[in-house]
Amino acid sequence: MANLSVNICGVEFKNPVISASGTYGFGREFNELYDIGLIGGISTKGLTLEPRLGNPVPRIAESRGVILNAVGLQNPGVEHFIKNDLEWLKSTGTRIIANVAGKTLDDYKNICARLDGLVDMIELNISCPNVKSGGMAFGIKPQSVEEVTAVAKSGLKKTPLIIKLSPNVESIAVNAKSAENGGADCISLINTLTGMTIDIERRRPIIANNTGGVSGAGVKPIAVRMVYEASQAVKIPVIGMGGITCAEDAIEFLMAGATAVQVGTANFTNPYAMPQIIDGLNAWCDSHGVKNVSELTGTLQLNGK
Amino acid sequence: MKDYLVTVVKNEKIAENIHAITFLLKEECKVRCGQFGNIAVGGTHLLRRPIAICKVDGREVTFCYQVKGDGTKRLQAMETGDTCNLLMPLGNGFFVEDTEQKVALVGGGVGVFPLISVLRKYGQSKEISAYIGYRNQNAVCGVEEFAKAHKFVGVTDDGSYGEKMNAVQAFEKDLKAGNRPDVVLACGPTPMLRALKVLVEKENLTCFVSLEERMGCGIGACVVCVCDLTNGKKARVCKDGPVFNAKEVVL
Numbered sequence: 284m285a286n287l288s289v290n291i292c293g294v295e296f297k298n299p300v301i302s303a304s305g306t307y308g309f310g311r312e313f314n315e316l317y318d319i320g321l322i323g324g325i326s327t328k329g330l331t332l333e334p335r336l337g338n339p340v341p342r343i344a345e346s347r348g349v350i351l352n353a354v355g356l357q358n359p360g361v362e363h364f365i366k367n368d369l370e371w372l373k374s375t376g377t378r379i380i381a382n383v384a385g386k387t388l389d390d391y392k393n394i395c396a397r398l399d400g401l402v403d404m405i406e407l408n409i410s411c412p413n414v415k416s417g418g419m420a421f422g423i424k425p426q427s428v429e430e431v432t433a434v435a436k437s438g439l440k441k442t443p444l445i446i447k448l449s450p451n452v453e454s455i456a457v458n459a460k461s462a463e464n465g466g467a468d469c470i471s472l473i474n475t476l477t478g479m480t481i482d483i484e485r486r487r488p489i490i491a492n493n494t495g496g497v498s499g500a501g502v503k504p505i506a507v508r509m510v511y512e513a514s515q516a517v518k519i520p521v522i523g524m525g526g527i528t529c530a531e532d533a534i535e536f537l538m539a540g541a542t543a544v545q546v547g548t549a550n551f552t553n554p555y556a557m558p559q560i561i562d563g564l565n566a567w568c569d570s571h572g573v574k575n576v577s578e579l580t581g582t583l584q585l586n587g588k
Numbered sequence: 589m590k591d592y593l594v595t596v597v598k599n600e601k602i603a604e605n606i607h608a609i610t611f612l613l614k615e616e617c618k619v620r621c622g623q624f625g626n627i628a629v630g631g632t633h634l635l636r637r638p639i640a641i642c643k644v645d646g647r648e649v650t651f652c653y654q655v656k657g658d659g660t661k662r663l664q665a666m667e668t669g670d671t672c673n674l675l676m677p678l679g680n681g682f683f684v685e686d687t688e689q690k691v692a693l694v695g696g697g698v699g700v701f702p703l704i705s706v707l708r709k710y711g712q713s714k715e716i717s718a719y720i721g722y723r724n725q726n727a728v729c730g731v732e733e734f735a736k737a738h739k740f741v742g743v744t745d746d747g748s749y750g751e752k753m754n755a756v757q758a759f760e761k762d763l764k765a766g767n768r769p770d771v772v773l774a775c776g777p778t779p780m781l782r783a784l785k786v787l788v789e790k791e792n793l794t795c796f797v798s799l800e801e802r803m804g805c806g807i808g809a810c811v812v813c814v815c816d817l818t819n820g821k822k823a824r825v826c827k828d829g830p831v832f833n834a835k836e837v838v839l
């Protein structure tokens with residue numbers, strides 16, 4: 284039995300496997316399949332100050348090896364989460380990362396202030412490709428990444444802040460550094476890549492929103508490269524995600540520089556993906572003489588160096 | 589709800605473009621009529637295929653599906669002895685109250701298969717009339733099951749089998765003839781359900797409809813497959829449905 288625990292910004296996770304926002308709700312449904320206390324943490328469905336109804340359907344489509352989604356941040360609002368889900372989530376024993384989004388800078392500050400001290404970490408979604416106002420707009424330009432990070436951070440006294448970075452940018456390294464400069468305690472990446480898929484009989488995009496965020500196994504090499512570049516650019520911890528399906532995928536991210544990983548789309552393909560990845564990590568560490576999974580972080584050596 | 593590793597017992601064509609696949613489970617699984625399963629078709633498909641459960645016989649579960657895209661083509665290509673993962677049972681399903689004796693089933697297209705599960709559950713205890721619409725005679729299927737109902741009216745869009753009308757028209761015709769049910773259970777294409785909703789509201793009948801939508805997780809976590817409710821809220825088709833009271837959903 285390897286020690287799978289990791290420490291991110293002073294928060295102890297029993298293992299480095301966290302559910303990715305938007306694929307796992309608030310954990311209740313997956314808890315019908317297995318005890319979600321087994322997983323390292325949960326990044327909640329993206330929360331906003333007010334409830335949101337999200338985009339029209341269809342909200343999802345497939346392409347080989349990937350999926351596209353455009354849910355558009357449908358959520359019951361932060362107050363509903365605090366009242367109905369928070370205590371229950373705490374009782375499961377998993378770590379709680381509240382994923383939050385806003386339309387304005389004030390929204391980001393206010394929602395962070397509301398959740399400060401109530402959850403283990405806050406993950407700022409500044410990279411949702413599926414809503415017209417806010418979200419993505421803050422995540423593209425390095426200056427605005429730094430600004431929204433600083434504003435959100437000003438609403439926080441206790442809870443560490445994760446900035447979730449968009450891959451749809453000029454330089455992931457520059458944006459990672461901007462988040463760090465703005466006061467981020469941690470970064471997570473990648474959010475989804477903007478894509479489109481077309482129903483050729485109707486000559487229309489399948490998703491009602493026309494474009495959607497691409498995720499799943501097919502995006503993994505892009506994500507690994509970006510996690511490597513981002514982790515080289517910053518000193519703060521990195522949470523890696525993008526197409527992780529099995530323990531070996533997770534290990535790639537750790538070696539590329541991530542302290543922990545998030546698993547999203549794989550939960551749809553295989554509802555037991557997360558506990559299986561945790562078991563697989565343990566087995567891999569044991570068979571490779573790794574006593575602490577945290578030893579793997581950033582151990583990648585580039586060819587020719 | 590459980591993810592079962594299942595083995596294909598048989599996979600055969602039952603009508604034009606419609607196939608029935610039967611899986612063997614390792615154990616018996618308690619299923620309500622109108623529930624569905626999420627079938628992993630493998631290959632490069634990351635999403636499973638949510639399909640209504642048509643029949644359960646001990647450890648054997650049968651799904652009927654229309655071959656439409658790459659995913660259902662993969663399903664069609666599965667052979668006896670092949671294995672795959674199947675998450676089931678999902679969704680709420682149909683439920684008939686003790687006070688409801690006369691039940692009308694209104695179905696069209698692939699929507700007829702969850703109604704077969706209703707007939708198998710309530711066929712003995714309730715007086716069931718089935719009004720089933722098909723595109724044409726080549727699409728006719730499930731007749732051996734529907735024939736067990738108290739009354740079966742099969743119709744087609746082109747009149748090549750039964751009368752030339754749709755399932756809602758067949759139901760309305762019988763309704764006007766005095767055959768008024770205590771509850772209507774329906775599944776089929778949205779235009780059909782929409783027409784039915786207008787009719788049942790005019791006639792003040794209780795009606796439950798089973799909806800279909802593109803799904804992500806199939807268990808209620810990802811809020812991909814939502815429908816609009818008349819109270820302005822959204823509901824998850826996979827978890828809050830797929831069966832809804834017709835008066836509570838916007839079609």
